[in-house]
Amino acid sequence: MKNFTQIGAAGYIAPRHMKAIKETGNNLVAAFDPNDSVGIIDSYFPDADFFTEFERFDRHIDKLRRRGQGVDYVAICSPNYLHDAHIRFALRSQAHAICEKPLVLNPWNVDALAEIEAESDTRIYNILQLRLHPAIRALREKVAAAPKDKIFDVDLTYLTSRGHWYHASWKGDVQKSGGVATNIGVHFYDMLGWVFGPVKHSVVHIHDADVAAGYLEYDRARVRWFLSINADYLPEQAKAAGKRTYRSIMIGDEELEFSEGFTDLHTVSYQDILSGGGFGLEEARACIETVFNIRQARPVGLTGDYHPFCARVKGR
Incomplete structure (x- = not known):
């Protein structure tokens, strides 16, 4: 013990x-x-x-x-x-x-x-628990087995609604949390890099206090991403069902199903560490660089290949 x-x-x-x-x-x-x-x-x-x-x-x-x-x-x-x-x-x-x-x-x-x-x-x-999720591990194997010149088209959409308390807390202070892309998105960027390889190009279309969106080009993927804590941007079917969270990863025309198995991944992470595994500093470096570059980038607005949900954002 x-x-x-x-x-x-x-x-x-x-x-x-x-x-x-x-x-x-x-x-x-x-x-x-x-x-x-x-x-x-x-x-x-x-x-x-x-x-x-x-x-x-x-x-x-x-x-x-x-x-x-x-x-x-x-x-x-x-x-x-x-x-x-x-x-x-x-x-x-x-x-x-x-x-x-x-x-x-x-x-x-x-x-x-x-x-x-x-x-x-x-x-x-x-704790980089998505690397231990069975569906993500299977996706990584699928990408590794695909022809080397195959580039995957990915749409990442994650909305997790937060109330007014969020902006009054440390999470709403970009100097303390890194902003919305860092706070709710860092584990997704880690997963994308782990599956699709190094980032080659990054564009930020929107980066506000409650929403961020952009385009990331990895070695094996083109990724349009949209992250938000604003319930107004939830899809209509999610709102109708009374849901406050929406998570989707589309790879081509296929939805990656990974909604189950999240709650136990911290225990799996601890088991991995205690048995001599675990993810250290170098494994964490790439996603830290990705979110840092997103924070530093100047948003370009709705130009180029942007995520479809960007049209939902007020004033765009």
């Missing part, structure tokens, strides 16, 4: 990490979050210590280490802009870091972490 601690316990994704720690037969000894609405801990590790001040949490983890009861892994579910600092804390604590995506916001942060990791006996892992 390994000892875990968790940074970030009150957010949306934190329970998936607690569940993964529990289901892999390990123990959460302590958690930190500046917010104290963390009753979810009782469902998994009611005996875990909890801190709302990082300084006291830091002292506690150091005390455990000096007693020979140090943690083996630090699960990081904090706001995106804090990942870099919390990964450094994990390595200073002589623990492996398991960090939510995006690992960091800027490509140069990867280089700096690589230096620190090289000086350490511990590793940095990124």
Whole structure:
């Protein structure tokens, strides 16, 4: 049994990490979050210590280490802009870091972490769970088996509605979250790069606070993408069914069916890491570069090969 601690316990994704720690037969000894609405801990590790001040949490983890009861892994579910600092804390604590995506916001942060990791006996892992989804793995095999000159045409559409709270939180601050393309899209860009190869060309058509869209040309694919948190842009059939989320990946005229199996992928990710696998800094680099370049790009508007949903965006 390994000892875990968790940074970030009150957010949306934190329970998936607690569940993964529990289901892999390990123990959460302590958690930190500046917010104290963390009753979810009782469902998994009611005996875990909890801190709302990082300084006291830091002292506690150091005390455990000096007693020979140090943690083996630090699960990081904090706001995106804090990942870099919390990964450094994990390595200073002589623990492996398991960090939510995006690992960091800027490509140069990867280089700096690589230096620190090289000086350490511990590793940095990124949760890139779509790489473990059976449908995505099958797609990668299909692409690899296709003629080498075959270029796939892909439409990626992902809408996950969010209320007014989103813009008032750290997620609505581009300096803290990286913006909507980074916050809700980074794992899709990782998946696309893993399946279709390196990015060759990128165009951004729209990049607002609640919607982003563009075109990415990979080694083996031409991808039109559309991401939004605005429920107004949902397809009519989704609205009629009362759905708040819509996810679609069209490859040519075929829909990639991968709607099932999402809830357990964090546990599968933990099993992979604990058995000697896992995705490290270099695996995370490409998607970090992709979202960074999207943030820096100047939107060109509705010109060229843009995603059909762009016509739904007000003022376009």
